[in-house]
Amino acid sequence: MLGWVVTFLVIALIAGILGFGGIAGASVEIAKIIFFVAVILFLVSAVVGLARGRRI
Incomplete structure:
Protein backbone atom coordinates (compact mmCIF):
# COMPACT_ATOMS: atom_id res chain seq x y z
CA MET A 1 0.00 0.00 0.00
CA LEU A 2 2.89 2.34 0.71
CA GLY A 3 4.16 1.57 -2.78
CA TRP A 4 1.06 3.28 -4.14
CA VAL A 5 1.83 6.32 -2.01
CA VAL A 6 5.32 6.58 -3.49
CA THR A 7 3.90 6.11 -7.00
CA PHE A 8 1.41 8.95 -6.58
CA PHE A 42 -1.27 -0.67 10.79
CA LEU A 43 -2.41 0.77 14.12
CA VAL A 44 -5.57 -1.36 14.16
CA SER A 45 -3.60 -4.52 13.43
CA ALA A 46 -1.05 -3.61 16.11
CA VAL A 47 -3.79 -3.08 18.72
CA VAL A 48 -5.52 -6.33 17.77
CA GLY A 49 -2.19 -8.18 17.96
CA LEU A 50 -1.49 -6.76 21.41
CA ALA A 51 -5.03 -7.51 22.61
CA ARG A 52 -4.84 -11.12 21.52
CA GLY A 53 -1.44 -11.64 23.09
CA ARG A 54 0.70 -14.71 22.65
CA ARG A 55 -0.72 -18.02 23.72
CA ILE A 56 1.56 -20.94 24.31
Whole structure:
Protein backbone atom coordinates (compact mmCIF):
# COMPACT_ATOMS: atom_id res chain seq x y z
CA MET A 1 0.00 0.00 0.00
CA LEU A 2 2.89 2.34 0.71
CA GLY A 3 4.16 1.57 -2.78
CA TRP A 4 1.06 3.28 -4.14
CA VAL A 5 1.83 6.32 -2.01
CA VAL A 6 5.32 6.58 -3.49
CA THR A 7 3.90 6.11 -7.00
CA PHE A 8 1.41 8.95 -6.58
CA LEU A 9 4.07 11.20 -5.06
CA VAL A 10 6.37 10.58 -8.02
CA ILE A 11 3.48 11.35 -10.39
CA ALA A 12 2.83 14.56 -8.44
CA LEU A 13 6.48 15.59 -8.63
CA ILE A 14 6.71 14.96 -12.37
CA ALA A 15 3.39 16.71 -13.02
CA GLY A 16 4.47 19.65 -10.87
CA ILE A 17 7.77 19.99 -12.74
CA LEU A 18 5.97 19.88 -16.08
CA GLY A 19 3.44 22.49 -14.96
CA PHE A 20 0.35 20.35 -14.54
CA GLY A 21 -0.80 21.81 -11.22
CA GLY A 22 -4.20 20.14 -11.15
CA ILE A 23 -2.83 16.67 -11.70
CA ALA A 24 -0.05 17.29 -9.17
CA GLY A 25 -2.53 18.47 -6.53
CA ALA A 26 -4.85 15.54 -7.11
CA SER A 27 -1.96 13.07 -6.92
CA VAL A 28 -0.77 14.54 -3.64
CA GLU A 29 -4.26 14.31 -2.16
CA ILE A 30 -4.62 10.68 -3.25
CA ALA A 31 -1.20 9.89 -1.79
CA LYS A 32 -2.19 11.49 1.53
CA ILE A 33 -5.43 9.53 1.73
CA ILE A 34 -3.74 6.21 0.95
CA PHE A 35 -0.97 6.98 3.47
CA PHE A 36 -3.41 7.69 6.28
CA VAL A 37 -5.43 4.57 5.46
CA ALA A 38 -2.22 2.52 5.64
CA VAL A 39 -1.29 4.06 8.99
CA ILE A 40 -4.77 3.43 10.42
CA LEU A 41 -4.71 -0.19 9.23
CA PHE A 42 -1.27 -0.67 10.79
CA LEU A 43 -2.41 0.77 14.12
CA VAL A 44 -5.57 -1.36 14.16
CA SER A 45 -3.60 -4.52 13.43
CA ALA A 46 -1.05 -3.61 16.11
CA VAL A 47 -3.79 -3.08 18.72
CA VAL A 48 -5.52 -6.33 17.77
CA GLY A 49 -2.19 -8.18 17.96
CA LEU A 50 -1.49 -6.76 21.41
CA ALA A 51 -5.03 -7.51 22.61
CA ARG A 52 -4.84 -11.12 21.52
CA GLY A 53 -1.44 -11.64 23.09
CA ARG A 54 0.70 -14.71 22.65
CA ARG A 55 -0.72 -18.02 23.72
CA ILE A 56 1.56 -20.94 24.31
